[in-house]
Amino acid sequence: MAGFFGVLFDGFAYGMLLFLLSVGLSVTLGMMNFINLAHCSFGMLGGYVTVTLMERLGWPFLATLPAAFVAAAALSMVLERLLFRRAYRAGELDQCLLTIGVVFMSVASAAYIWGTVQQPVQLPDYFSGSLVFLGVNFAYYRLFLIATALAVTALLVAGLEWTRFGAQVRAAVDNQRMSRGLGIDVDRAFAITFALGSGLAGFGGSLAIAMVGLDPDFAFAYLIYVLIVVSVGGLASIGGSFAAAAVLGISDMAGKYYVPQLGSFLIYLVMVGVLMWRPAGLFGRR
Amino acid sequence: METAPPHLHLHAQTRWSSLEIAFWLSTLLPFALLPSYLQLANQIAVTALFALSLDLILGYAGIVSLGHAAFFGVGAYTAGILSKYLWGEPLSLLAIGALAAGVVGYATSWIIAYFRHLALIMITLGLGLLLYEAANSASWLTGGADGLQGVSIRPLFGVFPFDLYGRTAYAYSLLALFLAFLVARRVIYSPFGLALRGIRENPLRMPAIGAPSRAHIRKIYTIAAVMAGTAGALIAETTESVSLETLSFQRSADVLVILILGGAGRLYGGILGAIIYMVARDQFSGINPQYWYFWIGLLLVAVVMFLPNGILGGFAKFFPRKA
Numbered sequence: 001m002a003g004f005f006g007v008l009f010d011g012f013a014y015g016m017l018l019f020l021l022s023v024g025l026s027v028t029l030g031m032m033n034f035i036n037l038a039h040c041s042f043g044m045l046g047g048y049v050t051v052t053l054m055e056r057l058g059w060p061f062l063a064t065l066p067a068a069f070v071a072a073a074a075l076s077m078v079l080e081r082l083l084f085r086r087a088y089r090a091g092e093l094d095q096c097l098l099t100i101g102v103v104f105m106s107v108a109s110a111a112y113i114w115g116t117v118q119q120p121v122q123l124p125d126y127f128s129g130s131l132v133f134l135g136v137n138f139a140y141y142r143l144f145l146i147a148t149a150l151a152v153t154a155l156l157v158a159g160l161e162w163t164r165f166g167a168q169v170r171a172a173v174d175n176q177r178m179s180r181g182l183g184i185d186v187d188r189a190f191a192i193t194f195a196l197g198s199g200l201a202g203f204g205g206s207l208a209i210a211m212v213g214l215d216p217d218f219a220f221a222y223l224i225y226v227l228i229v230v231s232v233g234g235l236a237s238i239g240g241s242f243a244a245a246a247v248l249g250i251s252d253m254a255g256k257y258y259v260p261q262l263g264s265f266l267i268y269l270v271m272v273g274v275l276m277w278r279p280a281g282l283f284g285r286r
Numbered sequence: 287m288e289t290a291p292p293h294l295h296l297h298a299q300t301r302w303s304s305l306e307i308a309f310w311l312s313t314l315l316p317f318a319l320l321p322s323y324l325q326l327a328n329q330i331a332v333t334a335l336f337a338l339s340l341d342l343i344l345g346y347a348g349i350v351s352l353g354h355a356a357f358f359g360v361g362a363y364t365a366g367i368l369s370k371y372l373w374g375e376p377l378s379l380l381a382i383g384a385l386a387a388g389v390v391g392y393a394t395s396w397i398i399a400y401f402r403h404l405a406l407i408m409i410t411l412g413l414g415l416l417l418y419e420a421a422n423s424a425s426w427l428t429g430g431a432d433g434l435q436g437v438s439i440r441p442l443f444g445v446f447p448f449d450l451y452g453r454t455a456y457a458y459s460l461l462a463l464f465l466a467f468l469v470a471r472r473v474i475y476s477p478f479g480l481a482l483r484g485i486r487e488n489p490l491r492m493p494a495i496g497a498p499s500r501a502h503i504r505k506i507y508t509i510a511a512v513m514a515g516t517a518g519a520l521i522a523e524t525t526e527s528v529s530l531e532t533l534s535f536q537r538s539a540d541v542l543v544i545l546i547l548g549g550a551g552r553l554y555g556g557i558l559g560a561i562i563y564m565v566a567r568d569q570f571s572g573i574n575p576q577y578w579y580f581w582i583g584l585l586l587v588a589v590v591m592f593l594p595n596g597i598l599g600g601f602a603k604f605f606p607r608k609a
Contacts, residue, residue, distance in 0.1 A: 083587065090594055092350075097546045098590040100539070104583025112577050224411070224535060231408040265419045272412035276397065279405035 013142035015249020016149035020204030022226040024197020030236025037099040041106035046202025072202020110216040234284025324452035331459035337556025339513030345551035348486030353414025359533030361518030366528035387515020395507035433529035455524035549596030
């Protein structure tokens with residue numbers, strides 16, 4: 001029984017990582033229908049920023065997290081201005097091709113700058129060890145992850161529900177043309193959302209590397225997971241992304257723990273099942 | 287042009303232009319001019335066939351698939367496994383590989399026909415990944431991550447062996463590609479092909495005017511699966527090996543990139559995309575073995591920026607359409 005709760009806990013912590021990595025994509029995809037397959041490249045950038053600041057400049061781990069957020073957000077703003085903005089009116093196939101091209105370039109750049117080896121991540125001492133409660137091991141770092149993700153979720157939900165900017169984003173998601181007609185600057189709202197979402201991916205990436213490692217393959221390897229979370233959760237639904245990430249994290253962990261010979265079979269099965277039942281995702285409206 | 291009756295419009299499009307004939311003649315040039323590149327030419331022909339099969343569903347029926355490698359892999363593994371345990375006659379293996387992929391395609395088409403948009407993409411992706419995981423765990427049959435060992439193919443017609451230089455391989459794959467192209471051309475310029483384009487343009491209106499959209503989708507999806515299976519069986523036979531990579535997400539993504547690069551919804555889009563992508567990859571990886579995909583990425587970005595709708599789609603803007 002303790003083992004079961006342990007798997008549940010670890011899976012939930014893993015799910016929270018997936019949530020941080022994917023929530024930005026969910027909102028921007030719902031808003032502009034812009035298919036950004038390069039989303040995980042920002043997560044990868046966050047990871048590399050953390051590793052570099054810690055290893056080369058000796059920054060403490062916690063201080064690198066905001067830096068990862070800022071770096072990913074800044075780069076995404078530049079790319080949005082230079083490249084992505086021109087592709088909003090293009091077809092979805094062109095958007096896929098453009099952003100896949102960006103992924104290729106980011107993977108090659110990461111390999112060029114940091115090499116293809118796994119990056120070493122040394123967590124600070126206060127994150128090693130774990131809390132034992134009723135025979136279940138609660139690793140401190142995973143507790144920290146879960147707490148952070150919950151705080152981010154609360155911030156996002158509050159920001160989206162109760163601020164003026166949040167109302168503009170919701171309006172743009174519901175009906176982009178109507179929002180423009182009402183004088184909402186959808187392009188500006190989108191650019192900010194895009195930067196925030198990419199920043200969150202960078203933040204999630206720097207939290208993820210201690211659990212899942214970091215090499216240039218990251219941008220591709222997690223793309224599938226992020227797409228699964230976004231589609232299962234439903235577009236532009238923070239609660240949906242949260243639930244989908246939790247379910248996927250837990251089923252992935254449980255699958256690998258109890259039936260390792262099946263690999264990732266279980267989470268693909270869960271995804272196909274959910275989408276056949278609800279094509280718009282668990283919380284999606286269209 | 288818009289007012290011409292459909293059958294005249296279709297008939298006008300089926301005529302072979304001199305450019306097309308020149309193109310197909312030029313595919314024979316590698317035999318004479320680039321004999322050391324025939325293995326690459328074989329890979330290109332197989333990839334072009336694979337991309338052509340994706341074009342049928344994506345370019346014409348608007349079904350975006352991120353799991354098309356499933357059919358490629360089923361064709362490859364069927365041909366490979368049968369050659370290992372039963373017999374190695376290439377033509378019959380090719381037919382059986384294609385048939386097996388067609389059966390899988392027909393079975394999944396019942397699911398595919400009910401979904402669109404993101405759900406469709408993710409379901410095709412999920413089904414492809416499920417098959418990948420299944421092949422990975424069934425290592426007693428497929429060899430798992432090590433790939434299938436012991437594939438041996440008899441000479442074609444009992445006369446032409448599949449040699450190291452790829453002469454037979456390229457001739458064989460090129461012929462298969464050409465025959466599949468004729469089939470695709472026939473399908474696309476038929477009333478059925480026109481109905482598919484209707485589904486692509488407006489999936490709600492087609493059923494409303496009485497067209498059985500879902501039956502059309504099932505049909506074209508099965509045809510595309512047969513073609514993809516043929517491509518997979520070709521690669522298994524001409525390289526005498528099958529790896530798990532034939533089923534991977536990477537291969538599905540690659541073929542999607544190749545098709546969009548060349549121009550989806552155009553018969554030559556997949557073929558042109560395969561030539562450009564594979565030659566670019568070969569050249570870049572020769573110049574810069576570790577970071578070649580940076581240049582591929584740059585190529586993709588540049589194409590979207592300067593030639594939207596793929597290379598053929600971009601260039602089509604500069605030339606007036608033939609009536």
